[in-house]
Amino acid sequence: MQEEKDKQERQTAIASNDSRQHRLKLALRENLKRRKSQARGRSGLASSEPAEGRLDDASDGEPGR
Template structure:
């Protein structure tokens, strides 16, 4: 009846070091791209705000 091992006690297979390295690299790349996108978004807002009300239409 209880010959089946408990699902919670399942051992996690060892990860391939290459997969770990790639996973970390992708995560860092995503963080960098998000940061760059945030920077571009704030620069765009600053440019819009500086041109509002300057009389150049």
């Protein structure tokens, strides 16, 4: 009687662990897709930005300002 209950609890624990692993796997995959998309967007913005007019260029010609 107790053995059957223990066996059933182990099976439930394994099934719940599999479900958790599956959810984590899907979440990780979606996160990776989102990060790749963001990286593609950033690289597209960086290449279309003109070389002139950078924020670190001093407009009055004095270095360090």
